[in-house]
Amino acid sequence: MEEFLHQEFFDWVEKAADRIRSYGGEGVTVVHHNDADGLCSAALLKKLCEYCGFEAELICIEKVYPAIVEKIHSSRDGMIIYTDLGGLAADMIDKINAGKSMVLIIDHHPAKDIDSDYVHVLDPELAGISGDIFVSASSLNYLFFRTIAKEEALKYAYIAVLGSVGDYHDRSGGVLGFDRYALEEAIDAGQVKVRFEGARERYFITKFGEYADVIAPRLTTLGAAGYQERAYRLGIKACFEGFDDETLKKVEQLEKLREEKFQQMIERLKNGELRIGEYTQWFHVGDFFYPMGVKMVGEFCQIIKDMTFLKDNLYLIGFQNQPKFIPDLGEIDWEAVKVSARTPTPLERLILRGKMPGLDYLIPKASDAVGGFADATHRVAAATVIDKGKEEEFIEAFEKEVKEYEASCG
Numbered sequence: 001m002e003e004f005l006h007q008e009f010f011d012w013v014e015k016a017a018d019r020i021r022s023y024g025g026e027g028v029t030v031v032h033h034n035d036a037d038g039l040c041s042a043a044l045l046k047k048l049c050e051y052c053g054f055e056a057e058l059i060c061i062e063k064v065y066p067a068i069v070e071k072i073h074s075s076r077d078g079m080i081i082y083t084d085l086g087g088l089a090a091d092m093i094d095k096i097n098a099g100k101s102m103v104l105i106i107d108h109h110p111a112k113d114i115d116s117d118y119v120h121v122l123d124p125e126l127a128g129i130s131g132d133i134f135v136s137a138s139s140l141n142y143l144f145f146r147t148i149a150k151e152e153a154l155k156y157a158y159i160a161v162l163g164s165v166g167d168y169h170d171r172s173g174g175v176l177g178f179d180r181y182a183l184e185e186a187i188d189a190g191q192v193k194v195r196f197e198g199a200r201e202r203y204f205i206t207k208f209g210e211y212a213d214v215i216a217p218r219l220t221t222l223g224a225a226g227y228q229e230r231a232y233r234l235g236i237k238a239c240f241e242g243f244d245d246e247t248l249k250k251v252e253q254l255e256k257l258r259e260e261k262f263q264q265m266i267e268r269l270k271n272g273e274l275r276i277g278e279y280t281q282w283f284h285v286g287d288f289f290y291p292m293g294v295k296m297v298g299e300f301c302q303i304i305k306d307m308t309f310l311k312d313n314l315y316l317i318g319f320q321n322q323p324k325f326i327p328d329l330g331e332i333d334w335e336a337v338k339v340s341a342r343t344p345t346p347l348e349r350l351i352l353r354g355k356m357p358g359l360d361y362l363i364p365k366a367s368d369a370v371g372g373f374a375d376a377t378h379r380v381a382a383a384t385v386i387d388k389g390k391e392e393e394f395i396e397a398f399e400k401e402v403k404e405y406e407a408s409c410g
C-alpha cells in the first residue's frame, strides 16, 4: 500500500513536470505564501524558472481570495503557479481564469481536485499522503524541481529542509516521509548535518553555520511581520545568500514590533475584549496589528492558546482586518477579514483522538456558510478569509457545526 501511494504520487509529480516542460511561453508568475515554507517554495521555483529560461515574477500573498486572483489573472499573461496555498481554491481559480492561463497549484494543504484543462493541482493530499506530516510545500517543490533538473535541484535541497522545519514538520522529533527524502539528499550533498538533542533531531545548515530551526522563524518573521514592507524579499534572498547585517537588523526590529503589539493585545483581552461562546472564545484585533501582515493574528492565537486567562476546552478564534493594499499587486477592492483558529492543548488532544472535530473540518464548513474561502487548514490550526461584517455569523456557523458533530457522535 505504502509503495503504491508513493508511486502514484511520483507519477503525479511527473505529470505536473510535463506542464513546465511543454510550456511555450516566456514568463511564469509564482504566487506564494508569506511564511518560511512559502518563501522557500518561492526560492525553489525561482531557481527552477531560471534554469528553464523563464522570467519569474514572484507575488507574495497572505491568502487566496477571489479579488486577489482576479487581479493577478487580469494583469498577468503566461503560466501562473500557486504554491503553499490554493489547494482548496482550485475551483475558484479555474472559474476566474476562464481558460486564459495555464495554472499549476503546488500545495500540501488539503485540496480539492478539479477536472480542468487549464488548472492542475499537485498535492500529496490527493494521493492519500498527509501534507501536514510528510510533505512541506518546499519539499514538494523540491521534488518537482528534481523531476525536471535533478543535478540543479540537488544544489538547493537544504531549502526544502528549511521549509519543512518552518512548517514544524520536525515536531515529532524529526522530519518524515518526503520531507525526510529531501533531508537525506541535503545530507548527502553536505548541506545539512543532523545533530541529536535527546529525542529530537536538529538540522545544521552548513552553508549558513546555523540551525534550520533558527533560520526558518526568521524567514517567517520577514514574510509575516514584514509583509506590508515586502521584507519577504530579503527572506528569499537569504535562502541563497544567508543573513547579512541589514537583514538580521530587520528581523530584530520586526520581532520587537510584534512583541509590543502582542503584549498590548493580551492586556486588552484580559480586560474584557475576549468573547465567550458555547464552544468558542474569540476576539477581533481590527487594524491594531498593522503594518504587520494578517498572519499575525494566527501567530498571536498560537502564542496565547494555553495562557491561563483562556478556557482550555474552547476553540480559540481571532479576526484581523485585511489591508486593502497587497504589496506586489497594489490596491484591491475588498472588505475582508482574516480568521485564524487554534486549539488549547487539552482540546487538541481530544481532536487528535477523534473525540472533537478538527479545525480542518470546522473552518471550511463555517467559512462556506458565510461565503468565505478557507485555504490553509490543519486539524489544530486553520485560517480563512471572510467578508467584513460576517464575523458574528461565522462564529454562529462554527458553533452549529461543533454541535452537530457532537450530536452525530452521540
Ligand SMILES: [Mn+2]
Pocket: 037, 038, 084, 108, 136, 137, 167
Ligand atoms: Mn506550508
